[in-house]
Amino acid sequence: MLEIKNLNASINNKEILKGLNISIKPGELHAIMGPNGSGKSTLANVLSGKEGYKISGELNFLGKNLNEIPIDERAQKGIFLAFQYPTEIPGVNTSNFLRTSLNKVRKAQGKKEIDALSFIKLVKEKTNELGMDEKMLSRQLNVGFSGGEKKKNEILQMKILDPNLIILDETDSGLDIDALKIVADGVNSSRDSKKSFLVITHYQRLLNFIKPDFVHVLANGKIVKSGTKELAMQLEKTGYKGIN
Amino acid sequence: MKNQELDQNKEYKYGFTTDIENVKAPKGLSEETIKFISKIKKEPKWMLDWRLKAYNRLKVSKEPNWQKPKYPKIDYQDLYYYSAPKSMKDKPKSLDEVDPKLIETYNKLGIPLNEQKKLSGVAVDAVFDSVSVATTFKGELTKKGIIFCPISEAIQKHPDLVKKYLGSVIPISDHYFATLNSAVFTDGSFVYIPPNTRCPMELSTYFRINAAETGQFERTLIIADKGSYVSYLEGCTAPMRDENQLHAANVELIALDDAEIKYSTVQNWYPGDKDGVGGIYNFVTKRGACRGKNSKISWTQVETGSAITWKYPSCILQGDNSVGEFYSIAITNNHQKADTGTKMIHLGKNTKSKIISKGISAGKADNTYRGLVDIGRKALNSRNYTQCDSLLMGNKCGAHTVPYIKNKNSSSTIEHEATTSKINEDQLFYCNQRGLNQEEAVSLIVNGFCKDVLQQLPMEFAVEAQKLVGISLEGSVG
Numbered sequence A: 001m002l003e004i005k006n007l008n009a010s011i012n013n014k015e016i017l018k019g020l021n022i023s024i025k026p027g028e029l030h031a032i033m034g035p036n037g038s039g040k041s042t043l044a045n046v047l048s049g050k051e052g053y054k055i056s057g058e059l060n061f062l063g064k065n066l067n068e069i070p071i072d073e074r075a076q077k078g079i080f081l082a083f084q085y086p087t088e089i090p091g092v093n094t095s096n097f098l099r100t101s102l103n104k105v106r107k108a109q110g111k112k113e114i115d116a117l118s119f120i121k122l123v124k125e126k127t128n129e130l131g132m133d134e135k136m137l138s139r140q141l142n143v144g145f146s147g148g149e150k151k152k153n154e155i156l157q158m159k160i161l162d163p164n165l166i167i168l169d170e171t172d173s174g175l176d177i178d179a180l181k182i183v184a185d186g187v188n189s190s191r192d193s194k195k196s197f198l199v200i201t202h203y204q205r206l207l208n209f210i211k212p213d214f215v216h217v218l219a220n221g222k223i224v225k226s227g228t229k230e231l232a233m234q235l236e237k238t239g240y241k242g243i244n
Numbered sequence B: 001m002k003n004q005e006l007d008q009n010k011e012y013k014y015g016f017t018t019d020i021e022n023v024k025a026p027k028g029l030s031e032e033t034i035k036f037i038s039k040i041k042k043e044p045k046w047m048l049d050w051r052l053k054a055y056n057r058l059k060v061s062k063e064p065n066w067q068k069p070k071y072p073k074i075d076y077q078d079l080y081y082y083s084a085p086k087s088m089k090d091k092p093k094s095l096d097e098v099d100p101k102l103i104e105t106y107n108k109l110g111i112p113l114n115e116q117k118k119l120s121g122v123a124v125d126a127v128f129d130s131v132s133v134a135t136t137f138k139g140e141l142t143k144k145g146i147i148f149c150p151i152s153e154a155i156q157k158h159p160d161l162v163k164k165y166l167g168s169v170i171p172i173s174d175h176y177f178a179t180l181n182s183a184v185f186t187d188g189s190f191v192y193i194p195p196n197t198r199c200p201m202e203l204s205t206y207f208r209i210n211a212a213e214t215g216q217f218e219r220t221l222i223i224a225d226k227g228s229y230v231s232y233l234e235g236c237t238a239p240m241r242d243e244n245q246l247h248a249a250n251v252e253l254i255a256l257d258d259a260e261i262k263y264s265t266v267q268n269w270y271p272g273d274k275d276g277v278g279g280i281y282n283f284v285t286k287r288g289a290c291r292g293k294n295s296k297i298s299w300t301q302v303e304t305g306s307a308i309t310w311k312y313p314s315c316i317l318q319g320d321n322s323v324g325e326f327y328s329i330a331i332t333n334n335h336q337k338a339d340t341g342t343k344m345i346h347l348g349k350n351t352k353s354k355i356i357s358k359g360i361s362a363g364k365a366d367n368t369y370r371g372l373v374d375i376g377r378k379a380l381n382s383r384n385y386t387q388c389d390s391l392l393m394g395n396k397c398g399a400h401t402v403p404y405i406k407n408k409n410s411s412s413t414i415e416h417e418a419t420t421s422k423i424n425e426d427q428l429f430y431c432n433q434r435g436l437n438q439e440e441a442v443s444l445i446v447n448g449f450c451k452d453v454l455q456q457l458p459m460e461f462a463v464e465a466q467k468l469v470g471i472s473l474e475g476s477v478g
């Protein structure tokens, strides 16, 4: 699914990622843990194609070199990023935004646009599945949403767009336990043999609810240690300083 | 070839010219020109006298120069003041007699005039240079006693109404361009809604400038009698030309007791090319009088075209409890300049006004909101709320907010809020990550920014306006 080889990324002359390697197969869920400022969000941004980074190394997604593909096309090909800080877009209706987005993805896949009625049905179904309030759909995108609502909205979008590589950037941060469960349920119910997940988190708490196949520790712009769930448990005890 | 076509479309979709034989007034501004216009319109003497009075006034008045956008000196003797297709000379009685080229022009502009194809729920008066080509749905409207016709026709058929109201909101002597218009105005629409009548459809005038070296001086007069309601929409386009063309219109609205007028504009005159060559000078005077108690006038404008836009649709709130509203989107790109806003003059008691202005500036453009709120001594318990938001795209454009506030009694309140922001990288990234390309993302974000204004437009036009907002800003980011 995703092959990252010797990835270097810098911005404003600051080197952030320094020779990062990860390989994710279909169906796998990888967790990336690391201290603040270690480059986790940068990795998420670079994978989704955000501009402004100087990049070297290899990025392969579904056998294609990602380097030349712009951000919107990557999204259409099935890369989804649940943002650490989802941005507010005033005046834009959440449901309309989601439909526009879905239709862009469908169009790229050669499917025809979803009609208004089927969309409403789909979006209501997913909203209820996630135990979310339907009212959110008619509000302006992320405007005045609580931290938890914003994160749930990201998970809703993930559900609707049905991507195949999902990057969650600290989706668990700042959530109370109920919201955390909703997010975890959303992820767990989406897991199948074709989808891959890259779950970025600062705390191992989330991994009590989502079972990773692999855990990587990111420090100083590279993966310093990889392992299974036990690694996360160990981190919890010793802190990031205990690794190296 | 295909690409080139596409590029041109992107630039300005309505830039084509209709090749047609014209009748023109002699070049230049003179008594002779004014008499020519009056004669060809078969006007009564009182109308000619009115025009000449304006002309005499014009001779002693000066062009204003306080506005922000400066423009090169206009040579008023080097312009045509009247130009109309020759075929329109012997007034066609029905659409069958109208030159197919004209009908085709409006088809191309998306304004079909044919009975079978005409827009449903919208009556259209189509003005081509200096004449009205056709007015649709006349029969239906007449049944209700509603008058919707070219103003040249109203001057002949409804002289009492015209005499009573023309110039009653914008006096002949108001200011240079208003005076100029009063002397040489050619066509435009006339609307009269009888008492207690709700106009059953949108009324709309589509203005098209076609001829070169010709100014368009249209005049619109809308009267809503007691307890009536009308929603009116104006649209406009012009060919792409290297020269600047002058468009100096006067629009007067009168709302009597308990009447309401909703006036919407989607202005898409040719804005000039990327380097600022050509484009329309849109110097327009629009003013509404809420003359009766409980009356309401609401202006909504979407200004995307013209090289220079310079206009302040205003409300004079004379009647007690009357309401004035101004909703505006002004988009300037490349070298466009806009100095626009409103005047809310509160005279009656308990009068209310609301101003929502959204200015968007991209490229090297300049966008000024200029607004006056004047609450008079006797306008007790009046209120104004003003909100001005500016959005900047890039570092080379400018946005300015110039509010003038006068409150002359202590029982009234004025509230003013203003914001300026840049289009947000994070918002663009978010949209891109959800599969929208740059242009779609910009269009979505800007439409969101303008939503409070867009939702004021009649349904039939809101969708068009949204698209226009997107198109006007294509290529302005990244």
Ligand SMILES: Nc1ncnc2c1ncn2[C@@H]1O[C@H](COP(=O)(O)OP(=O)(O)O)[C@@H](O)[C@H]1O
Binding pocket: A011, A012, A014, A016, A034, A035, A036, A037, A038, A039, A040, A041, A042, A043
């Ligand atoms: N645009 C930028 N310009 C300069 N430095 C940046 C920029 N973005 C991130 N950084 C720096 O790069 C480092 C990694 O940031 P980030 O990827 O956000 O870390 P994390 O998500 O792991 O907390 C931090 O030290 C941060 O300050």
Ligand SMILES: [Mg+2]
Binding pocket: A040, A041, A042, A084, A169, A170
């Ligand atoms: Mg981060």
